Amino acid sequence: MSKIVLITGASSGIGRAIAIKCAEQKYDLILTARRQERLIELKEYLTANFHVSVYILCFDIQQNDEVVSSFNSLPSQWRDIDILINNAGLALGLETIDNGTLWHWEQMIDTNLKGLLYITKLVSAEMVRRHCGAIVNIGSIAGKEVYQNGNVYCATKHAVDALTKAMRIDLLRHNIKVSQVAPGMVNTEFSLVRFEGDTQRADSIYNGLTPLMAEDVADAVMFVITRPPHVTINDIVIMPTCQANTTNVLREV
Numbered sequence: 299m300s301k302i303v304l305i306t307g308a309s310s311g312i313g314r315a316i317a318i319k320c321a322e323q324k325y326d327l328i329l330t331a332r333r334q335e336r337l338i339e340l341k342e343y344l345t346a347n348f349h350v351s352v353y354i355l356c357f358d359i360q361q362n363d364e365v366v367s368s369f370n371s372l373p374s375q376w377r378d379i380d381i382l383i384n385n386a387g388l389a390l391g392l393e394t395i396d397n398g399t400l401w402h403w404e405q406m407i408d409t410n411l412k413g414l415l416y417i418t419k420l421v422s423a424e425m426v427r428r429h430c431g432a433i434v435n436i437g438s439i440a441g442k443e444v445y446q447n448g449n450v451y452c453a454t455k456h457a458v459d460a461l462t463k464a465m466r467i468d469l470l471r472h473n474i475k476v477s478q479v480a481p482g483m484v485n486t487e488f489s490l491v492r493f494e495g496d497t498q499r500a501d502s503i504y505n506g507l508t509p510l511m512a513e514d515v516a517d518a519v520m521f522v523i524t525r526p527p528h529v530t531i532n533d534i535v536i537m538p539t540c541q542a543n544t545t546n547v548l549r550e551v
């Protein structure tokens with residue numbers, strides 16, 4: 299029987315790339331995000347090209363009641379999730395702490411931290427019942443270091459880093475692997491979201507450099523989830539070659 303992988307934030311960027319690579323490996327998929335039409339398009343592409351089964355769950359991960367009711371709507375054959383990829387997340391704004399926008403902070407905390415917790419609670423309970431499973435959290439280099447004006451985004455990703463370690467301890471006796479993949483700059487819709495549709499500002503982030511592609515991060519995730527049962531990859535930090543850390547980036551002039 300095929301393994302079932304649930305991916306949050308599958309409508310774009312890294313989550314979408316992971317979905318495609320999982321389908322190539324014949325995993326069945328539960329795709330989640332808010333933008334239903336994107337998920338439908340991806341489902342059609344995956345089922346037509348890879349002959350896998352795909353189930354769509356459309357919810358706002360910030361809303362626990364939506365997460366719970368969506369999860370509870372899963373048909374029984376989709377409940378036995380083997381792998382959870384906690385990928386949904388965002389950054390909003392780039393301001394000093396005194397100039398920060400409360401709404402930005404709340405969106406980041408409610409998505410990157412609370413949303414990850416809401417879905418993990420539900421899926422991990424099923425994994426505990428079955429005494430197997432694997433969870434991969436998409437963290438960030440911003441969860442390893444902080445950078446100027448990155449304050450709240452960095453705090454949420456540091457929380458993901460801490461939760462990855464804490465979950466690994468809690469779930470150890472239940473035979474559940476917990477891993478993190480923490481990327482540097484990846485060219486997705488991330489910067490467009492961060493700067494609220496300002497394409498010029500978003501594009502300027504990648505000016506004069508070659509960032510990671512979503513597929514590069516998906517490759518790292520595939521390595522993590524295809525290890526044999528006795529091997530867990532705790533953490534992978536994956537960077538574009540032009541980026542040493544959060545602040546040192548080599549740009550062509």
Ligand code: NAP
Pocket residue numbers: 306307308309310311312313330331332333334336357358359360385386387388389409436437438439480481482483484485486487488489491512
């Ligand atoms: P992206 O292209 O903007 O994708 C973000 C995904 O998260 C989308 O599918 C989006 O779906 C989903 N999402 C956001 N808010 C949501 C909500 N409230 N409810 C449900 N789904 C939600 O960005 P990405 O770069 O692929 O980001 C994926 C992950 O990688 C994030 O956790 C991000 O922090 C992390 N990351 C990115 C970078 C980078 O440079 N790109 C670097 C390090 C880490 P909908 O909008 O359809 O809901």
